[in-house]
Amino acid sequence: MNIIDYADRDMLAIHLAQLIAGQLETVLFNHEHASLAVPGGTTPGPIFDALCAATLDWSRVCVIPTDERWVPEDDARSNARLIRSRLLTSRAAKATLVPFHRGGVEPEAALADIAERLAPCLPLSVLLLGMGEDMHTASIFAGAPGSAEALAADAGPVAVVRPETQPETRVTLTAPVLDGALSKHLVIFGASKRAALERALTLPPEDAPVQAVLTDMTVHWAE
Numbered sequence: 001m002n003i004i005d006y007a008d009r010d011m012l013a014i015h016l017a018q019l020i021a022g023q024l025e026t027v028l029f030n031h032e033h034a035s036l037a038v039p040g041g042t043t044p045g046p047i048f049d050a051l052c053a054a055t056l057d058w059s060r061v062c063v064i065p066t067d068e069r070w071v072p073e074d075d076a077r078s079n080a081r082l083i084r085s086r087l088l089t090s091r092a093a094k095a096t097l098v099p100f101h102r103g104g105v106e107p108e109a110a111l112a113d114i115a116e117r118l119a120p121c122l123p124l125s126v127l128l129l130g131m132g133e134d135m136h137t138a139s140i141f142a143g144a145p146g147s148a149e150a151l152a153a154d155a156g157p158v159a160v161v162r163p164e165t166q167p168e169t170r171v172t173l174t175a176p177v178l179d180g181a182l183s184k185h186l187v188i189f190g191a192s193k194r195a196a197l198e199r200a201l202t203l204p205p206e207d208a209p210v211q212a213v214l215t216d217m218t219v220h221w222a223e
């Protein structure tokens with residue numbers, strides 16, 4: 001794991017977007033398709049705003065949520081909604097989103113279909129993750145029902161997690177899929193998340209899920 005400290009969040013967003021665009025372009029030189037997994041939450045928006053204008057063949061890129069709140073896409077809490085509005089616009093509008101949520105279906109019943117649609121996009125070419133102050137990443141929350149399954153070495157590509165601290169059930173990419181990405185970025189803002197990451201390094205993944213995906217991870221941090 002290496003950490004890049006930035007002077008401010010704007011510098012971070014521009015530089016990280018350029019890095020991700022360059023990595024996707026390199027994959028597209030050598031492969032027919034590339035895949036990019038991105039988080040929800042409040043952190044990635046400015047990165048999406050810079051990345052969506054990148055000049056690359058977005059028609060050959062599939063974009064995958066690292067996790068999804070189990071709500072319809074018109075819900076303000078939907079990650080698919082955030083990704084469509086902030087990333088799949090401008091030049092990146094040509095990319096293909098692999099959404100997770102399906103109406104009228106319990107998340108457990110949707111896993112097989114999600115896994116089937118994800119299969120052509122794996123292993124992930126580029127991964128962008130966020131992290132909570134509780135050291136969760138994607139929707140793998142320490143101690144939550146389903147998190148042990150999401151952390152298991154033999155986990156499938158997606159798992160259902162039901163965190164008590166969150167208003168809705170989650171579907172998340174699992175640790176093996178996240179950790180297996182070819183290029184990995186973790187973006188965190190603020191001193192408390194920096195301290196949480198330092199703390200995570202001293203804990204096992206079941207207590208600090210972000211610990212499960214830090215191999216060859218580049219951490220991007222700004223105050």
Ligand SMILES: O=C(O)[C@H](O)[C@@H](O)[C@H](O)[C@H](O)COP(=O)(O)O
Nearest residue numbers: 039040041042043130131132138
């Ligand atoms: O669905 C989500 O919310 C994200 O995928 C989640 O893992 C997020 O990255 C962290 O919770 C940090 O959230 P903030 O960026 O809002 O601090």
